[in-house]
């Protein structure tokens with residue numbers, strides 16, 4: 001018989017993120033799945049985000065007592081159950097009714113933080129109140145800076161723990177596979193309209209009774225009555241600010257008293273600028289291959305960034321994480337935490353909160369098993385000596401940085 005991923009409806013029968021992806025593919029109309037799945041232009045960066053993990057191999061230790069294993073860590077002064085969290089994904093309400101609350105609740109139950117996208121369909125105050133747990137808020141630096149200031153004020157009042165500013169979206173990436181589904185902006189072609197009709201389960205969950213979900217955080221930014229997807233997309237496109245600079249980060253730093261994170265750094269020089277700007281953390285990210293096609297993967301630059309800024313701010317990253325082993329490789333290279341994008345979105349799309357919880361559970365189990373098989377009982381002890389990175393041979397500078405670092409940590 002041919003090998004097949006699980007594609008039924010019981011999320012507990014999913015054994016991997018790929019199973020959840022297959023379930024999501026079947027439950028969602030094509031245009032929704034493509035919105036999650038696709039990358040920019042030739043999707044070179046999207047592929048790189050996955051391929052990079054194949055170039056890193058583990059060097060396990062044998063005959064080590066791994067009876068008790070811990071993957072818990074400290075992030076921004078508090079314990080987290082695992083070295084990963086759910087990152088921001090806009091318009092999650094399109095995948096599942098009240099998608100933002102479902103994701104946030106799954107994260108809270110698992111003891112990991114959740115980053116709410118500012119393009120959510122549930123207001124940030126409601127997400128915090130209904131889900132509990134540690135909620136961070138993602139914002140773009142819109143041209144209307146008063147809106148950003150107001151969102152920061154609302155976040156503070158609601159008990160948001162950290163503000164995450166995404167800086168890789170000065171202009172929109174060109175996601176061609178997504179665009180091909182439309183005759184003109186936001187008008188699906190006939191093929192896709194028929195395809196929607198073939199997904200009654202999704203229609204009754206997401207569209208009934210009010211139609212397409214609306215954006216809930218952007219009310220003050222959008223003209224009256226324009227919180228529909230169409231109104232918002234047009235306005236948000238105009239609101240993206242290509243003149244954004246590090247001065248704007250400093251402006252936000254003065255305004256926001258809690259943890260500030262910059263998402264969209266891809267290299268040591270910008271990581272050092274982030275230190276100078278006084279931020280508390282960075283997320284190395286190419287936006288899941290959805291913005292600049294041809295950009296490096298966050299994993300490509302992680303070692304050099306860690307070598308430059310370790311201890312001065314939290315180094316987080318995202319892009320292509322689908323396995324516990326991927327997460328362990330990032331942690332061994334010095335990452336403080338990994339953000340999940342599509343992995344938990346597949347879970348959400350496959351089965352709401354239970355699906356997102358299943359995605360987290362799969363990854364937590366894989367991290368735990370990976371630690372056991374590596375012969376490392378505490379994730380805090382994981383370092384580069386557990387890895388052999390084939391790519392290093394092509395980048396001698398990194399070999400040096402890596403071994404220098406190992407020498408320091410071994411001492």
Ligand SMILES: Cc1cc2nc3c(=O)[nH]c(=O)nc-3n(C[C@H](O)[C@H](O)[C@H](O)COP(=O)(O)O)c2cc1C
Nearest residue numbers: 036087088089090117166287288318319320341342
């Ligand atoms: C459907 C979707 C929506 C996204 N929306 C946002 C967003 O609103 N804000 C943001 O900063 N990043 C957004 N991202 C990027 C993710 O936060 C993250 O950088 C990326 O998904 C990581 O790659 P991965 O999906 O391969 O894990 C989105 C990604 C996806 C797949």
